[in-house]
Amino acid sequence: MATIVRGNASLLWLLILWSFLVFCPSTSTSNNENLAISNLQKYIQIRTDQPNPDYASAVDFLQRLATDNGLESKVLELVPGKPIFLAWVQGSNQSLSTILLNSHMDVVPVETRGWTMDAFAGIVENGRMYGRGTQDMKSVTIQYFQALGNLLQRGWKPDRTILVSVVPDEEIGGTQGMGVFVESEEFQKWNIGFELDEGLANPDSFMWLYYGERQPWWLVIGAIDQPAHGATLPNHTAIQRLYQVEEKILSFRQQQQQIAATEAGRTGEIIGVNLVYLRSGVTKDNDSFVMNMVPGIAELGLDIRVPPRKEYSRQLNRKISEWLGCAEEEISNWSGNCSHYYYYRFVHKVDIPRVTSIDPLENPYYAMIQSVFEELSIPYQTAIFPASTDARYLREKNIPCFGWSPIHSTPVLLHDNDEYIPIDIFLQGISIYEKLIATLGTWKEKSPNNNDSSSSAIPPHEEL
Template sequence: MEFSCTSIVYLHLVSLLLFVASSKIEALDPTLSTPEIISRFQQYLQINTAQPNPQYYEAADFLISQAKSLSLESQTIEFVKGKPLVLLKWPGTNPHLPSILLYSHTDVVPSEDHKWTHHPFSAHIDEKGNIYARGSQDMKCVGMQYLEAIRRLKASGFQPLRTVYLSFAPDEEIGGHDGAEKFYESKLFDDLNVGIVLDEGLASPSENYRAFYAERSPWWLVIKAIGTPGHGARLYDNTAMENLLKSIESIRRFRASQFDMIKVGLKGEGEVISVNMVFLKAGTPSPTGFVMNVQPSEAEAGIDIRVPPTADPESLEKRIAEEWAPIARNMTFSFKQKAPVHDKFGKPMLTKADRSNPWWTLLEDAVHKAGGKLGKPEIFPGATDARYLRRRGLPAIGFSPIANTPLLLHEHDEFLNQDVYLKGIEIYEAIIKAYASFAERGTDKGSRDEL
């Protein structure tokens, strides 16, 4: 493509004007400069909130300091002592309209520090602009992007119509029972009059951002087989190990059938029932390991099952009882965790992801307006704290504005590029502005529940 001299001069002039405008804004408010924005993100990442001993109070102090710098109302609630939830408020001009809740969690998973290129709590930035830290994708980025987007909106003079809340909750990485679960079931939450919640999503390796309208429920299953112990050289019928292996083979075939649907493109990862072995326990211990000439009388297997809201939970339970742990083979089963697939009204726990849901439409349009692309709506393959909200029948959308980035949550060398992080702030600025300006649907509770 060729450009005339006039075109080249024009392009340079436009670039110069944009640079001057940006410089003026930063001069008026230095906190909006890129170095300041990245520095705040690093500070949050450097607070070690890894389970099992997260520095929750240090994180809370940091977040409250950010709230003060933005003139946001703040409070700290401890549903369980030692586990603070930070709640921030940006009041809207019409407090009767259902509010917006921007949710994030403060804890992160543990790290094997010696297996990282850079220490997981150093927030090191390399020459490519990649910020290495535990929580850079899951999900300290999102919490700080909310705050930075609000900083930009406030600097522009924007005033929300709907009240905007931000919550920073503890314990998501260990189930959220002392954080989001208690929060969403509390009178405090009821009083917020929440109409829509944004929670975390996943990084996308492509240019399309990923958005999630549901998630799979975790069923943590333990199968136990019992049999007669005997000499290791003899062949017995129905030994504990033999019966357990028959079950494992049946489980393996079911897993393969679900995985095949993903491989051929019939379903996405979040749309199938995933089944993965997580432990096997059997044998007679000895000082040097296990006794090799004794067949054990008991054997157990642990299985992590994830069930989408589109599945039939009754059929799955029947399969477990009749095929995977039949009493006829001296087998039993129990659940360490069995999260519901349906909400309290008996409906699948999902949020409408089409034009019938104005919150979905607003998000979709805002992403496009900010120069982003949104992929096909998905079911989140894992579990997030949004499940406690959907259990109440309220809408929740999982979204993390991370594109062109490998998915690295819970892995070594988790990182987020600073340009991707900055673009995510622009995306959230557009979404928050659209949500907080939304004036339709009235103020009655019925219209909110309809969503």
């Protein structure tokens, strides 16, 4: 597809100018860099937005990308219609565990009225590429492949196998993507010892390195009371009872906001609570409401994010029991009733508080990342990721993981309107990945028990 550029000058002139910049060698931009920019545009132009991602076109593109960069590849389909794409560079020492570089194919939907340009065109304007997935996380996928291709062009041969996985459905929980992959025989064959996954952009000049992530608790709370005629004035109604609970929830949310205001950039270390829906009313066949009926049921949904520490899970269980008037031990169940008037149900709940060690003496993978960042003079800080990624599935298998996207000096725009990545920062990320992958791929040390399998090589996790 054609490269698309917008600006203040005439479209024709900019198209000619950009074509010259992309296709003609220059002192500032190499052929490989031009190729990476073009590939990111092509990937953005493939519609992998939920709820109907075009995975077939994405896989075709990824297969060509792997071949062009000298990687072997294969496609798994553990769930029909949900392909998992694998590409790799074979290591020379098969006794060493594999380094996994993970990304996901799907992106979130776009609200077109909020975008000032086509979200699926890969438009380049003022040194930025715009499009859904430029931050989350198609840019990282292209960086993986381009970095590996650049290394192989220079004759690099890793000791460890480097595996790239591009999985489906991360944006809707990942259960039919990475979730099924980690349980498969195919996954076991690769002997994964370490994984890199996605991070976040940062408006500051440093980068975030995430060693854990908040756990999603998706909770439904309902209130029940007698339905009534709209002309009556009952003492209690389901909506009224739910409103009383909602007030308590919003008060707790405000407390967390006050804590967040003093912890800039570290929202992963507070409990996040968002009200995502309210539902009540008696409806007709055409979904319009019956206006003279007081409903007997009212319901709300919460997206709660819990830092990966046991103390936070205990605190939240206490809070939910206070909101509903339950005994605390009841909330450990997936669903239940509280008194005569309330019920709750967890749609999704992850309560496995695992993090990856950031002690360089304990975790050699962290020590290597630290050394690369120091060598390249890259400022960074460690933190808990505020949302969820596919890395959680590997942490549950005791595989050390870090979330990191090489995007600094850029606002966080994943899932937002006019998502973009600066071209220079995108290209810089490729160079960083080259150094990082080369370092990880040539580390030869085995564990003291001489078994370099993923969970026994090092003690990378702390359960807090």
